[in-house]
Amino acid sequence: MSRIGKKPVELPSGVSASLNGQTVEVKGPKGTRSFTATDDVTITMDGNTVTVAPRGTSKRARQQWGMTRSMIENLGVGVSTGFKKELEIQGVGYRAAIQGNILKLSLGYSHEVNFEVPAGVTVACPKQTEITVEGIDQQLVGQVAANIREWRRPEPYKGKGIRYKGEFIFRKEGKKK
Incomplete structure (x- = not known):
């Protein structure tokens, strides 16, 4: 089980995110960045919280789970503080x-x-x-x-x-x- 993937991503204040299929687009004071996740994970948004979950129990799905969560968190940090x-x-x-x-x-x-x-x-x-x-x-x-x-x-x-x-x-x- 991914310890990193379990934690939801809290977006910093002043940062907004939108979900379009598997693409997460994050806008902040420093600019706009986007990340397209693979089909091995499910991304859900609830307010300013983004949650990532694996689809299935395959090794690739579990690998993508933690990596996708880290990428989304880095998008938020990048557009807010850099x-x-x-x-x-x-x-x-x-x-x-x-x-x-x-x-x-x-x-x-x-x-x-x-x-x-x-x-x-x-x-x-x-x-x-x-x-x-x-x-x-x-x-x-x-x-x-x-x-x-x-x-x-x-x-x-x-x-x-x-x-x-x-x-x-x-x-x-x-x-x-």
């Missing part, structure tokens, strides 16, 4: 700057890296060594942050690179003489 990922840059001469829709990264390569920010996400650089990725789509925010981090992952010897804020990097000792 999602945010923070990255920090460590390394001598490593820095970031935003110019219009392009994030310019100096990461020790022979050239500057120009990262084009996709639609639906806002990227800000409060400091030269900090990058903030925000948006209403949790998957898109996480993917953009991972794509930025991929340009220079933190290395284990000196810890230089782009890391998530608060991420622990296991450090290695290096050569001994």
Whole structure:
């Protein structure tokens, strides 16, 4: 039994949802998002509460039950407060700057890296060594942050690179003489 799927989804205040077949559309102050569930689950709405139940006892129905409930909850959180990922840059001469829709990264390569920010996400650089990725789509925010981090992952010897804020990097000792 899904422990997550059993809990009903309480939508935050200021957020409205509509159900059309298997598609849930959520509107809030930050925008509109929708999710289409598979036919393995039944979705019901009662005021500002959304309930998900499996159709049958198959393994796929039970898998979709908890996943659908989590997706609907993430829609509500996204359109009300949004999602945010923070990255920090460590390394001598490593820095970031935003110019219009392009994030310019100096990461020790022979050239500057120009990262084009996709639609639906806002990227800000409060400091030269900090990058903030925000948006209403949790998957898109996480993917953009991972794509930025991929340009220079933190290395284990000196810890230089782009890391998530608060991420622990296991450090290695290096050569001994």
